[in-house]
Amino acid sequence: xxxxxxxxxxxxxxxxxxxxxxxxxxxxxxxxxxxxxxxxxxxxxxxxxxxxxxxxxxxxxxxxxxxxxxxxxxxxxxxxxxxxxxxxxxxxxxxxxxxxxxxxxxxxxxxxxxxxxxxxxxxxxxxxxxxxxxxxxxxxxxxxxxxxxxxxxxxxxxxxxxxxxxxxxxxxxxxxxxxxxxxxxxxxxxxxxxxxxxxxxxxxxxxxxxxxxxxxxxxxxxxxxxxxxxxxxxxxxxxxxxxxxxxxxxxxxxxxxxxxxxxxxxxxxxxxxxxxxxxxxxxxxxxxxxxxxxxxxxxxxxxxxxxxxxxxxxxxxxxxxxxxxxxxxxxxxxxxxxxxxxxxxxxxxxxxxxxxxxxxxxxxxxxxxxxxxxxxxxxxxxxxxxxxxxxxxxxxxxxxxxxxxxxxxxxxxxxxxxxxxxxxxxxxxxxxxxxxxxxxxxxxxxxxxxxxxxxxxxxxxxxxxxxxxxxxxxxxxxxxxxxxxxxxxxxxxxxxxxxxxxxxxxxxx
Amino acid sequence: xxxxxxxxxxxxxxxxxxxxxxxxxxxxxxxxxxxxxxxxxxxxxxxxxxxxxxxxxxxxxxxxxxxxxxxxxxxxxxxxxxxxxxxxxxxxxxxxxxxxxxxxxxxxxxxxxxxxxxxxxxxxxxxxxxxxxxxxxxxxxxxxxxxxxxxxxxxxxxxxxxxxxxxxxxxxxxxxxxxxxxxxxxxxxxxxxxxxxxxxxxxxxxxxxxxxxxxxxxxxxxxxxxxxxxxxxxxxxxxxxxxxxxxxxxxxxxxxxxxxxxxxxxxxxxxxxxxxxxxxxxxxxxxxxxxxxxxxxxxxxxxxxxxxxxxxxxxxxxxxxxxxxxxxxxxx
Numbered sequence: 001x002x003x004x005x006x007x008x009x010x011x012x013x014x015x016x017x018x019x020x021x022x023x024x025x026x027x028x029x030x031x032x033x034x035x036x037x038x039x040x041x042x043x044x045x046x047x048x049x050x051x052x053x054x055x056x057x058x059x060x061x062x063x064x065x066x067x068x069x070x071x072x073x074x075x076x077x078x079x080x081x082x083x084x085x086x087x088x089x090x091x092x093x094x095x096x097x098x099x100x101x102x103x104x105x106x107x108x109x110x111x112x113x114x115x116x117x118x119x120x121x122x123x124x125x126x127x128x129x130x131x132x133x134x135x136x137x138x139x140x141x142x143x144x145x146x147x148x149x150x151x152x153x154x155x156x157x158x159x160x161x162x163x164x165x166x167x168x169x170x171x172x173x174x175x176x177x178x179x180x181x182x183x184x185x186x187x188x189x190x191x192x193x194x195x196x197x198x199x200x201x202x203x204x205x206x207x208x209x210x211x212x213x214x215x216x217x218x219x220x221x222x223x224x225x226x227x228x229x230x231x232x233x234x235x236x237x238x239x240x241x242x243x244x245x246x247x248x249x250x251x252x253x254x255x256x257x258x259x260x261x262x263x264x265x266x267x268x269x270x271x272x273x274x275x276x277x278x279x280x281x282x283x284x285x286x287x288x289x290x291x292x293x294x295x296x297x298x299x300x301x302x303x304x305x306x307x308x309x310x311x312x313x314x315x316x317x318x319x320x321x322x323x324x325x326x327x328x329x330x331x332x333x334x335x336x337x338x339x340x341x342x343x344x345x346x347x348x349x350x351x352x353x354x355x356x357x358x359x360x361x362x363x364x365x366x367x368x369x370x371x372x373x374x375x376x377x378x379x380x381x382x383x384x385x386x387x388x389x390x391x392x393x394x395x396x397x398x399x400x401x402x403x404x405x406x407x408x409x410x411x412x413x414x415x416x417x418x419x420x421x422x423x424x425x426x427x428x429x430x431x432x433x434x435x436x437x438x439x440x441x442x443x444x445x446x447x448x449x450x451x452x453x454x455x456x457x458x459x460x461x462x463x464x465x466x467x468x469x470x471x472x473x474x475x476x477x478x479x480x481x482x483x484x485x486x487x488x489x490x491x492x493x494x495x496x497x498x499x500x501x502x503x504x505x506x507x508x509x
Numbered sequence: 510x511x512x513x514x515x516x517x518x519x520x521x522x523x524x525x526x527x528x529x530x531x532x533x534x535x536x537x538x539x540x541x542x543x544x545x546x547x548x549x550x551x552x553x554x555x556x557x558x559x560x561x562x563x564x565x566x567x568x569x570x571x572x573x574x575x576x577x578x579x580x581x582x583x584x585x586x587x588x589x590x591x592x593x594x595x596x597x598x599x600x601x602x603x604x605x606x607x608x609x610x611x612x613x614x615x616x617x618x619x620x621x622x623x624x625x626x627x628x629x630x631x632x633x634x635x636x637x638x639x640x641x642x643x644x645x646x647x648x649x650x651x652x653x654x655x656x657x658x659x660x661x662x663x664x665x666x667x668x669x670x671x672x673x674x675x676x677x678x679x680x681x682x683x684x685x686x687x688x689x690x691x692x693x694x695x696x697x698x699x700x701x702x703x704x705x706x707x708x709x710x711x712x713x714x715x716x717x718x719x720x721x722x723x724x725x726x727x728x729x730x731x732x733x734x735x736x737x738x739x740x741x742x743x744x745x746x747x748x749x750x751x752x753x754x755x756x757x758x759x760x761x762x763x764x765x766x767x768x769x770x771x772x773x774x775x776x777x778x779x780x781x782x783x784x785x786x787x788x789x790x791x792x793x794x795x796x797x798x799x800x801x802x803x804x805x806x807x808x809x810x811x812x813x814x815x816x817x818x819x820x821x822x823x824x825x826x827x828x829x830x831x832x833x834x835x836x837x838x839x840x841x
Contacts, residue, residue, distance in 0.1 A: 097640060193826075197833050200579055203643075204779045205829055211772060212822040221815040341647065348644060404630035466659070469652035476645045477631065480638060 004031055036267075043078075043260050047071050047253060058253060071252055072244060072324060075259040077366040079320045080342065082266045084350070084358035086313035087343035089270055092353035093279070094306045095286030099340050100190070100206030103213055104183050104311040106335035108318025110217065110226065111179035113234045113330050116172065118225055172239045176319050183315035187308040195303050207337075214335040231329035234322075244324055259320060266313055271355060273309060282306050286353075345468070349475045351482025360484055369464055394440035398433055404477070524836040528791055532798065539802050543809065549682030551805045552798065557690055559797025560697025564752030566774035566781075566789050567704060568745025574721040574784025575741050577639060578632060581646040583749050584771025585653035586624065590616040590750025591762040592661050598669055598757060605672040616754045617747045624746030628739050650767070658764055671758035693755050700748060701790050708786055717741060721784055773800075776825045782838025792836065799824055 007027050014020040042049075047067050051058045056065035083105055090096045194205045217226045226232055244255040273279050281302050284292045293299050322330050333339075343358070346365065350357030402409065409432070417424040479486050514522070539548040565587055572580045594616035601608045627649065635642045670676055671689040678685050708714040716737055719727045728734045756766065777796050781788030803820035828836060 097643070193830065197829065200573075200783060201779065201829065201833060201835075203579075204775055205826070208776065208779075208822045208825050212819050212826075215818040215822075216815065219815045219818060221811070341651075344644065345648075348641075401626075401630070404634075405626075407634060408629045466652060466655045469648050469655060472648040473631070473645065473652070476641050476648065477634065480641065 007031065040260065040264055043074070043263075044257065046074055047256060058250070068252060071256045072326070073367060073370045075244070075256050076321065076324050077363050078259050078263045079317050079324065080366055081346070081359045081362035082263055082317040082320075083314055083339065084343040084346035084362045085266060085270055085355075086310040086317070087340075088347045088350075088352070088354075088358045089273070089310045089313075090306060091344070091347055092351075092357075093274060093286060094282040094303060095289075096195075096303060096307065097203045098206040098307075099203050099337070100208075100210030101310075101314060101343060102335050102337065102339035103190075103206075103210040104186065104314035105318040105321070105339045106213065106217065106332075107183050107186055108176075108179050108315035109322035109330040109334050110232065111182045111315075112172075112175045112319050113232050113237070113322065114225060115175040115178055116237050117232060117234045172237065172242065176316075179315055179319060180312055183311045184308050187304070187311040191304045191307045195300055195307070207340075210335065210340065211337070214332060214337075217332040217335050226332070227329070229332060231327075231331040233329045235328055238323060242323055255323070259324075262316070262320060266316075267355075267359070270313070274355070278302060278305065345472055347482075349472060349482055351485030351488070354482065354484040354488060357482050357484035361482070365468065369468075372464060390444060391441055394444055395433075395437045398436040398440055402429060402433055402436065520832070521837055524788075524832065527831075528795060528836065532795065535798050535802050539805065543805060546682045546684070547805065550684050551801045553681060553686075553690075554804075555798035555801030556794065557694055557797070558800055559794040560694050560701075561752055561756065562770065562773045562777055562797060563697050563790060563793035564700060564755070565749045565770045566777040566793050567700070567786070568748040569774050570778045570781065570784060570786065570789040571704075571717075571741050572745040573778065574786075575717060575724070576632075576738050578642045578646065580742075580745065581643065581771065582627070582650040582653060583745070583774060584767035584769075585650040585657075586620050586746045586749035587753035587756075587770050588657055588762075588764070588767035589623065589653060590620050590753030591757055591766060592657050592666075592753075593619050594750075594754035595666050595669065595757050595762050596661070606674070609672045612757070613751065613754050617750045620750035621743045621747040624743045625739060627746075628742040632742070633735065633738075650771075654764065654767060661762075663764065665763035666757075666761045668761040669758050675758075689758055693759065696751070696755055700751070704744075704748075705786065705790075713737070713740070773821065776821050779825055779835055780828045782835030785835070785837040788835060788837030796821055796824070 008024075011020060011023045011027055014023055047058045047070070050056070050070045051065075051067035054066035056067045058067050083101075087098075087101050090098055090101070190206070190209055194202050194209075197205055216222065218229055220228050222228070240251070242255055242258065244252045274283075281292065281297050284295075284297070285299050285302060289299050318334060321334070325331070343362075346358045346361040348361075349365070350359070350361030406429075413425060413428045413432070417428045475482065481489055517525070536548070536552065539551050542548075543551060565583055568586075569580060569583045572578055572583075594612040597615045598608050598612035601611055603611070631645060631649070632642055635645060671687070671692070675687070675689045675692050677688045679688060679691075680686070706714075708718060716727060716732055716734075720734055720737055724734050727737075752770070753762075753766070756762070760766070773796060777792045778789060780796065781790075781792030799820055800817065804817040807816035832838075
């Protein structure tokens with residue numbers, strides 16, 4: 001903050017207005033982005049750092065070694081962070097609670113690789129044009145009046161890209177571009193149908209839609225298209241530039257870097273979108289849709305646009321996710337509720353409506369999970385060698401129970417404590433805790449002696465979901481703004497307090 | 510003359526007609542396509558499924574109507590009820606009838622207690638943040654599922670045979686069936702009527718219905734709405750647990766059961782209209798019948814169960830397109 005102030009004061013002293021403006025924008029660019037740039041730099045060097053720490057090679061000949069492993073894990077985490085960011089765009093910034101986001105994620109994987117692996121070479125051109133025609137027709141039929149041009153321009157660019165085929169079949173890039181078009185079409189169809197529904201009905205509808213496609217992808221009826229529960233194998237259909245199989249020439253490292261570039265582009269695109277006039281409107285819609293409509297905005301259009309944008313990002317993330325799949329298969333799990341719930345959790349834990357929150361939570365949780373799953377821990381039956389673990393747990397659970405029930409308990413506690421002030425209220429809570437714990441210990445004492453207590457070796461992989469759930473409940477209950485949101489609020493309140501104090505000091509003499 | 514029919518809004522009258530026509534269509538299709546006996550069996554299966562779904566869905570609908578919380582943990586309640594009931598039924602040292610009743614009582618009471626603690630401790634502080642409530646129940650559902658998995662293991666439990674009184678056979682449409690199926694249908698009907706009476710003929714029911722309309726006004730009249738909220742939450746979770754226990758002698762207990770019934774219940778509640786009790790009751794029968802007929806259809810004509818799996822969701826999409834607030838929901 002000191003640095004910021006000094007820099008801007010120095011710039012203010014520049015005489016030439018043009019020069020000053022240039023210096024100011026440069027300073028703003030640097031000051032606002034230096035941290036992000038640093039993070040990207042660290043990510044870029046991440047394989048080398050891991051390699052140094054673990055003594056493995058960055059580009060090993062065989063798919064072994066810490067560095068190669070962590071490259072793929074980090075890449076997967078980044079892809080899921082992109083998914084979480086796109087979900088946050090819908091949920092955090094536009095207030096749309098969709099439980100069908102996995103549909104777009106899965107669409108990326110499935111459309112791309114169905115086109116590549118399952119459509120006959122001779123029909124691929126026709127398939128391409130058919131999908132294109134459908135999407136353009138939809139774009140016109142949905143009558144997006146205000147900025148239909150955006151959609152059409154996007155379609156046009158992709159059209160040019162697609163209609164310059166250089167091989168008899170379809171290239172990977174064309175298939176991916178078609179997947180993006182398909183995702184736009186999906187957004188248009190589902191958006192036109194669903195966005196007119198209110199609140200909870202919308203959520204339910206998206207859930208049902210995504211669930212339906214999940215069932216379809218899993219069902220044996222379409223085995224020759226989707227591969228049913230085994231997934232759609234695509235083997236060697238990936239282009240050389242995007243193949244994460246670790247080879248000596250560093251193709252995995254290259255793909256890792258492509259993933260970082262994708263991540264940065266998504267981040268910048270979402271930030272640009274939110275800082276644009278459209279972004280302001282969608283936040284206004286989140287705050288009060290009626291009012292936004294009364295002012296004269298076509299809220300439906302803005303919501304649809306956001307859905308399309310978030311859907312496209314999710315689709316591209318899906319394509320990258322499939323590329324990074326170790327078994328080279330598109331699994332129906334991609335369409336399951338898991339890939340709606342995960343970004344939702346990341347958004348909530350990181351901070352709803354913060355730009356970096358979902359990224360922080362996604363990276364932290366996914367990398368943490370990978371790390372913990374590869375370790376085993378010994379759970380000692382005694383805490384600090386004093387109290388048996390189960391007694392400790394009983395006490396802890398009693399304390400948490402009282403903590404969560406404090407609102408319900410308050411009247412009773414008041415009655416007990418009388419007018420004794422703060423300390424007797426505290427004492428009453430303490431007494432309650434002792435009573436509850438003692439009851440728990442007595443009941444537990446009946447059960448526990450029968451068990452043979454030993455130091456237990458824990459395989460964390462079983463416990464992870466439970467741990468995640470508990471973290472999640474605690475965050476929802478105690479940190480409603482998420483990690484990044486709470487952090488931001490802390491600094492903002494501090495700054496406001498300082499300003500207030502400065503004002504008072506000015507008034508005082 | 511004031512009758513039920515004249516008191517309905519035009520939208521609800523249309524919905525009733527739609528339901529009657531749709532069900533008649535389903536019955537006609539199944540009769541013409543499967544023949545008399547198979548059609549009868551299918552319809553019986555459909556009603557059975559509808560009753561089971563109703564037990565989960567009625568809780569969901571009541572809770573949503575009064576508290577505005579979509580309780581995603583409802584499926585987990587069913588799961589806990591089923592597993593705990595299974596445990597008690599299997600391991601208690603008493604005669605079969607006592608064990609059966611103890612399983613029902615124990616499972617329902619435990620889940621009701623969980624529901625009470627959950628409402629009072631976790632959901633109540635979040636009434637100012639409605640989105641978080643939905644998400645919280647979602648997270649809790651995952652935790653409950655995990656607990657059940659850790660305690661009872663991943664393997665599905667085989668169905669236990671019901672008490673001998675309910676295990677006798679009877680023949681319906683040339684198919685020999687256990688009386689237990691009739692028991693489930695009876696249980697569902699009893700609950701359907703019981704909750705209807707509770708809602709329409711008792712003081713607490715009047716308060717609940719008033720709370721659905723306008724909780725603040727009820728509070729202003731000097732009634733502790735929060736306590737009624739807790740009560741309804743307990744009632745809803747207990748109904749789901751009852752459904753779970755009723756399933757044990759019929760299907761056994763699996764970990765997927767919770768989510769399967771949750772999805773069905775959500776579809777039912779959406780089709781029936783959020784917070785509408787009669788809507789939920791009608792919609793559960795409709796959904797059960799649809800599912801059973803679709804299953805039979807895909808069995809007879811197609812090789813794969815796709816139609817059966819997607820029929821419910823297609824039905825929901827169709828209803829929402831025709832009436833965005835469900836069949837018997839309050840209009841916009």
